[in-house]
Amino acid sequence: MALTAMDIYKNLPKTNCGECGVPTCLAFAMKLAQGQASLDQCPHVTEEAAAALAGSSAPPMKTVTIGTGDHALEIGGQTVLFRHEETFYHPCGVAIQVNTSLPEGEMTERIKTACEMEFDRVGMTFGLDLIALYDDDGRLPEVAAVAAEESSLPLMLMSDDPQAMRGALEVCAEGRPLICAATADNFEEMTSLAKEFECPLVIRGEGMEQLYELSEKAIEAGIEDLVLDSSAREPSAVLQDQTIIRRAAIKEKAEPFGFPTIGFVGGDDEVDKVISGCELIAKYPGIVVTDLITRDALLALVTARLNIYTDPQKPIQVESGAYEVGEPDASSPVLITTNFSLTYYTVEADASAGNLDAWIVVVDTEGTSVLTAWAAEDFTAETIAKTIKECGIEEKVEKKIAVLPGGVAVLSGDLEQESGWNVVVGPRESAGIPTFFKTEYEQRIADFN
Amino acid sequence: MPFTVPKERWTAEVQTTTIGATEADGGTRTSTVTIGGDQSLPFLHFEGRTPYRPVIALEVLDEAPTQWPDALAEHYRDVWDDPAAWAQKAVDEFGADLICLRLVSADPQGTDASADDCAATITSVLEAVGVPLIIWGCGDDDKDNAIMPFCSQAAAGERVVLGAATEDNYKTICASALADGHLIINQSPLDINIQKQVSILVTDMGMSTDNIILYQTTGGLGYGVEYAYSIIERTRLAALGGDKMLQMPMLSIVGSEAWRVKEAWQSEEEAPEWGPLEKRGIIWEAATATFFLHAGSHLLVMWHPEAVNHVRQHIDELLAGQQT
Ligand code: B12
Ligand code: SF4
Numbered sequence: 001m002a003l004t005a006m007d008i009y010k011n012l013p014k015t016n017c018g019e020c021g022v023p024t025c026l027a028f029a030m031k032l033a034q035g036q037a038s039l040d041q042c043p044h045v046t047e048e049a050a051a052a053l054a055g056s057s058a059p060p061m062k063t064v065t066i067g068t069g070d071h072a073l074e075i076g077g078q079t080v081l082f083r084h085e086e087t088f089y090h091p092c093g094v095a096i097q098v099n100t101s102l103p104e105g106e107m108t109e110r111i112k113t114a115c116e117m118e119f120d121r122v123g124m125t126f127g128l129d130l131i132a133l134y135d136d137d138g139r140l141p142e143v144a145a146v147a148a149e150e151s152s153l154p155l156m157l158m159s160d161d162p163q164a165m166r167g168a169l170e171v172c173a174e175g176r177p178l179i180c181a182a183t184a185d186n187f188e189e190m191t192s193l194a195k196e197f198e199c200p201l202v203i204r205g206e207g208m209e210q211l212y213e214l215s216e217k218a219i220e221a222g223i224e225d226l227v228l229d230s231s232a233r234e235p236s237a238v239l240q241d242q243t244i245i246r247r248a249a250i251k252e253k254a255e256p257f258g259f260p261t262i263g264f265v266g267g268d269d270e271v272d273k274v275i276s277g278c279e280l281i282a283k284y285p286g287i288v289v290t291d292l293i294t295r296d297a298l299l300a301l302v303t304a305r306l307n308i309y310t311d312p313q314k315p316i317q318v319e320s321g322a323y324e325v326g327e328p329d330a331s332s333p334v335l336i337t338t339n340f341s342l343t344y345y346t347v348e349a350d351a352s353a354g355n356l357d358a359w360i361v362v363v364d365t366e367g368t369s370v371l372t373a374w375a376a377e378d379f380t381a382e383t384i385a386k387t388i389k390e391c392g393i394e395e396k397v398e399k400k401i402a403v404l405p406g407g408v409a410v411l412s413g414d415l416e417q418e419s420g421w422n423v424v425v426g427p428r429e430s431a432g433i434p435t436f437f438k439t440e441y442e443q444r445i446a447d448f449n
Numbered sequence: 450m451p452f453t454v455p456k457e458r459w460t461a462e463v464q465t466t467t468i469g470a471t472e473a474d475g476g477t478r479t480s481t482v483t484i485g486g487d488q489s490l491p492f493l494h495f496e497g498r499t500p501y502r503p504v505i506a507l508e509v510l511d512e513a514p515t516q517w518p519d520a521l522a523e524h525y526r527d528v529w530d531d532p533a534a535w536a537q538k539a540v541d542e543f544g545a546d547l548i549c550l551r552l553v554s555a556d557p558q559g560t561d562a563s564a565d566d567c568a569a570t571i572t573s574v575l576e577a578v579g580v581p582l583i584i585w586g587c588g589d590d591d592k593d594n595a596i597m598p599f600c601s602q603a604a605a606g607e608r609v610v611l612g613a614a615t616e617d618n619y620k621t622i623c624a625s626a627l628a629d630g631h632l633i634i635n636q637s638p639l640d641i642n643i644q645k646q647v648s649i650l651v652t653d654m655g656m657s658t659d660n661i662i663l664y665q666t667t668g669g670l671g672y673g674v675e676y677a678y679s680i681i682e683r684t685r686l687a688a689l690g691g692d693k694m695l696q697m698p699m700l701s702i703v704g705s706e707a708w709r710v711k712e713a714w715q716s717e718e719e720a721p722e723w724g725p726l727e728k729r730g731i732i733w734e735a736a737t738a739t740f741f742l743h744a745g746s747h748l749l750v751m752w753h754p755e756a757v758n759h760v761r762q763h764i765d766e767l768l769a770g771q772q773t
Contacts, residue, residue, distance in 0.1 A: 082686070084679040120722070121671070212452035235763065236770025239743075240495050247455045254452070271759045274732050278739040279763075282678070295724025299712060300670065300736045307675040308740075342672070346711070353719060369673070375638070431711060 003053065005033040011049035012042065019043055061249045061258050063090065064200050064225045064286070066130065066178045067154025073129045075227070075286030076260030081250055084312050090260075091309040092281060093129035094301060095156055097291040098147070101137040108150050113293055115152045119302050122316055122341040126302050128153065130178070132289050133168075135159035141167025148172040156180055156289075162189035173197035178287075180262070181229060182218065184210060191221050200225035202262055207231065208244060215256035226259040227287065233266055235276060239283055246284045260286025270297045277301045281308050316341040317367035322391040323348070326357035330398045333358045333441065335426070335433075336384055337405060338365040338373050347430040354434025359396065363387045370405045381414035388419050401445055405430070422448045456496050459689035463487040463747075464696045465501070466659050468547065468632060469581025470608040475630070478607060479579030482546055484747040485698035490685060491745045494771040503742060503764055504546035505757055506583055506750045507539035508704055511562075511570045512554040518714040520730045524754055532570050533577035540578045543754040544761070547581045550574055555587040555596050564596040568603035575604060583634075583700075583750070585612040594621040601625035610634055610662055614651055616643050623651045632660040634700060639666050639680050641687070641695070648694035661697045662748065669706040669713070670737045677701065678744045685745030701741040704752025707734040731756045739763060 009029035016024045020041045022031060031037035032053075039045060039053055063077035073093045080086045096114040098107055111131055119126045131151045133143055140159050147155055148171060155177035157168045165179060180202035182190035194201035203218055203226055205211025211230050218226055230241040245261055248254040263285030267273040273290060274297050280288045281304045292298055310316060317339045325348055337347045339362045351358050363384050365373035373379035388394065388402065400421040404412055406428035416423050424444050427436050465486040470476025482504050488497025513529040514522070524543075528534040532550065539545040550571065554562035571584060584600055586593030598621065601611060606629070613636035614622050626633045635651060637644035644665055652658060663684060667677040687695040707713055713733040717726050734756035738749050742764065751757050 082679070082682055083675070084683055208454070209452055234769070235766040236492060236494070236768070239492055239767065240770065243490075243493060244454055244495070248452075252455050254455075256452075270728055271732055271735050271755070272762070274736050275739045275759060275763050278736045279743060282740060282743045295722070296727075296729045297724075297732060299723055299729075300732045303671040303712070304674075304736055304740070307671065308678070310675055312675070312679060429709075431715075 003033065005030040008032050008053060011045070011052050013044045013046075015044065017044065058253075059258075060253050061260065062224070062226075064227060064260055066093070066156070066176060066200055068174075068176050071129075071153050072176070073154055078246070078260075078284070079250065081246055083308060087311040087313065088309045090286065091305050092285055093287045094298070094305070095130035095132040095287055095289040096128055096293060097132045097134050097158075097289055099134045099136050100139045100143040104146070107143065108146065110293060111147055111150045115150075117295065117298065119299055121303060121306060122345045123318065124316075126306065128298070128302075130154055130156050130287065130289075132156040132158055132180075135161070135164055138164060140164040141171060144168035144177075145171040148175060154178070156287075160186055162186050162193060165190065165193055169193060169197045169199065173199055176200070178202060178227065180204075180227075182214065184214065187214060187217065191218055191223055194223050194225075195221070200227060202227045202229055204229040204231055208241060211245075212254075212256050215259070219256060228257065228259050228261045230261075233264060235266065235279055238263060238266075239279065242280075242284045262287040262289065264288075265290035265292065270294065273297060274300045278304050281305050315367035318344045318362060320362050320364035320387055320391065322393045322396065323360040323362060324358075325351040325360060326355065328357045328359050328396075330396065332397065333403055333437070334393060334397060334401065335360045335403045336363065336388075337361070338363055338368060338370055338379055340365065340367045340369045340373075343369050347433070350430040350433045354437060356433070356437055359393060361387055361391055361393055361402070370407050374408050374411070379408065379411075381411050381418040384411070384415055385419035385421075388421060399445075399448065401448055403441075406432075454495060457489075457689075459488065459497065461689055461691040461696065462497070463685070463688045463698060464658055464661075466632065466662065466698050468583075468608060468610055470606060470630070474608070476607040477575065477579075478581055480581070481608075482581050487685075487745075487747075488689075490689070491743055492767040492770070499768065499771060501747075502768055503747050503749065505544075505761060506547040506549040506748060507543055507545035507754075507757065508549045508551060508750050508752055509535045509539060509574065510551050510553050511567070512560060518708070518730060520714070520726065521708060521753055533573040536574045536578045540580055543757055545580060545757075547583060547748075548574060548578055549583040549585065549750045551585045552587055552596065552600070555589075555592050557587075557589055557592050559587075561592075564599040567596045568599045571600050571603040575607060581609065582607065583610040583612060585634075590618045594618070597622050598625045598628075601629045601631060604631065605629040608632060612636070613664060614647055616647055616650070619647060619650055620654070623654045623656055626660065627655055632662060634662050634664045635697075636664045636666065639676050641665075641680060641683055644680075644684065645692070645694045648697070652694070658693060658697060663695070663697050663699045664702070665699070667702050667706050667737075667741065669703075669708075669710040670733055670740070671712055672706070672710045674737055674740050678740045681741060681744035681746050698747035699745065700748040700750065701738075701746040702750045703734060703738045703741065704750060704756075707737040707756075708752060731759075735759045742767070 012025040158180045181204040232238045232241040248257040263280040267276045365378040403426045409425040412423040463485040467483045469478040469481035486500040511532045554560040610632045612634035635647040665680045713730040738760045
């Protein structure tokens with residue numbers, strides 16, 4: 001349970017000495033309750049009080065690491081229920097399910113595909129995160145040995161049979177796989193395996209009460225890295241349970257629920273699975289397990305994850321300046337855009353797709369899109385002209401001709417005045433850039449020569 | 450410590466609103482649509498009721514689109530020269546709960562159709578289908594102000610939804626809706642304070658809160674969906690928290706936003722790294738819709754019939770957990 005300021009205050013020395021940086025013990029208690037101070041800022045707090053208060057200053061959800069090295073996956077560590085309140089940390093891991101009954105060739109192919117799959121978005125590269133070996137024929141130990149060889153991604157071992165789990169851990173525990181799962185039936189064995197091999201553990205309860213109890217027991221048994229599964233598989237039940245666990249963790253600081261959760265993508269076909277995956281990405285698991293392997297569907301999930309886990313206070317941005325597409329020279333065209341990563345990389349990709357050799361002048365709009373920046377007066381004749389002057393583009397090209405996004409055509413007159421450059425209004429959507437340069441550009445600039 | 454389910458004690462619920470009027474209510478619709486009334490965050494049945502299911506409107510343009518990718522165009526090509534036939538297909542074949550009619554032909558940069566032409570289109574669509582209508586102008590404020598009073602009159606008594614009132618342009622549309630017994634859409638650019646402001650402006654003119662639908666603009670997956678997601682979520686929180694000016698049901702534009710995103714339509718030759726094109730657009734539209742549903746939207750405006758089917762099924766699944 002979260003402690004109130006009064007609960008905390010009762011445990012403080014009540015001397016109002018001010019050494020913690022706030023004038024009174026009560027004010028300090030209020031800051032603590034809001035998570036804006038830490039207890040060690042008060043030098044006079046007694047050990048007993050510190051123990052009593054420890055719970056309230058611990059982070060509400062633990063961060064759990066699966067795997068080792070470069071591909072280790074960190075999940076959890078969330079502090080809010082809604083992304084606008086702060087941000088969602090540690091993007092959820094996408095785990096690709098591989099059944100142990102698959103013929104070996106198919107299985108290694110699937111693992112390879114999952115490990116190698118990469119998506120470029122807004123200048124960053126994203127991949128998948130885990131290989132989830134689902135034991136549907138009792139061959140987990142064998143398959144785990146092969147997968148540990150083949151996979152560059154950490155493993156998740158899915159079996160309720162402690163015997164099979166031990167076999168698998170004996171061959172791959174070094175890679176710190178995720179054990180899935182301890183249930184009411186195999187609790188003792190699975191928890192002792194997790195301890196013996198020092199691996200993170202999924203706890204699966206039949207419903208919330210049982211999950212809570214099992215998690216409590218696991219904590220008592222000294223296991224620190226837990227992942228929670230309430231057994232819900234239908235979209236409605238999943239939503240309720242995921243929300244309840246997250247709320248209990250964040251708002252009530254219910255320790256047994258202070259761990260990341262796992263969710264399983266359901267649905268019959270690709271589209272249903274993407275819908276289910278999007279539900280999970282929004283609400284709230286730290287791991288999303290799916291048997292999808294096609295690029296089109298996974299692209300949607302990876303994009304969805306990037307979107308939901310983007311810091312709402314700070315859009316992803318590029319630095320302002322003059323960038324190159326292809327191999328531009330002194331006669332190449334100059335495109336003007338904003339420093340919102342999405343905008344810049346869309347324009348860049350479209351210009352490359354048209355095999356254009358061009359310069360892109362990026363104006364610092366604090367990471368906002370063309371129209372947003374225009375509406376907020378961050379993308380104006382003045383700011384564009386200033387960037388043109390400062391980014392060094394004037395030394396790089398002979399002809400001073402700037403191509404403006406079609407959406408801000410209204411700026412062209414002022415920009416010509418402000419910068420002394422000629423301005424050509426380009427297409428509204430950058431997808432039109434290739435055609436524009438093939439069919440219109442030369443004609444449009446003819447007058448300027 | 451035994452576990453107890455953490456429930457929020459909300460002080461209010463989302464406003465309930467009915468679109469469309471049957472004969473009994475002075476209109477000619479054969480069905481109406483009621484949305485809102487939610488007592489919890491989206492679909493959290495342990496906390497409160499979701500009395501009405503979210504609905505799906507299919508969009509109809511009054512002029513054949515020129516840029517639609519094939520995956521989409523193939524479903525509409527046979528009817529897109531005739532908005533009435535298009536609307537009929539959307540209802541009969543694709544199961545639209547409502548029709549969202551967009552008067553693109555009015556655009557002064559394009560066909561520049563007259564107010565009479567637009568009104569005639571509305572009459573023909575109203576005759577062709579029995580479901581309620583959402584009627585949207587062309588996006589040019591001056592032109593929309595010129596045509597809306599006529600469009601509104603053409604649908605007098607039908608309780609259609611007129612779009613859209615904005616902070617800078619709400620008087621004409623609001624007055625028309627008041628005069629002819631319609632609802633309006635309050636639009637704001639992803640800004641909760643402006644959203645609230647628009648509600649205050651139109652209610653000051655006499656619009657009652659159960660005749661308002663909120664629209665905070667949307668972005669597709671990969672194209673700003675997270676901003677829309679969070680604004681819709683914040684609006685739902687504000688509604689449950691008792692803010693009367695943010696309590697109305699919400700509408701989200703899904704189709705046009707999702708299909709704007711390149712991932713939805715760019716060919717495999719141009720973008721081999723994105724995988725086969727066949728399903729990408731459908732996936733993109735369905736994914737975008739899913740986020741808006743889970744954020745708290747009540748009315749989705751969609752395009753692709755297959756995406757519609759999948760999203761409808763997801764709505765069924767989400768409501769399945771509710772005890773009746
Ligand atoms: C997400 C979003 C936001 C986010 C910001 C996201 C961001 N980082 O930019 C938030 C919520 C913060 C926001 C805020 C605002 N927004 Co806003 N926002 C949007 C939204 C939904 C999507 C924008 C987006 O990301 N587009 C994707 C990018 C890639 O597009 P783009 O940058 O324009 O780039 C494309 C083209 O311009 C072109 N292009 C780009 N560069 C170049 C270069 C060349 C040479 C060429 C040829 C082409 C080209 O190609 C690109 C790809 O097609 C749009 C509505 C919509 N659905 O489009 C409204 C929108 C842009 N916002 C709008 C407004 C008014 C605002 C606010 C002023 C509202 C307010 N008063 O609070 C604020 C201003 C912010 C501030 N004060 O700092 C309006 C602008 C209206 C207008 N035309 O004047 C829009 C259109 C919504 C609307 N219909 O009212 N917004
Ligand atoms: S340092 Fe400790 S004792 Fe002194 S005012 Fe702060 S809380 Fe009270």
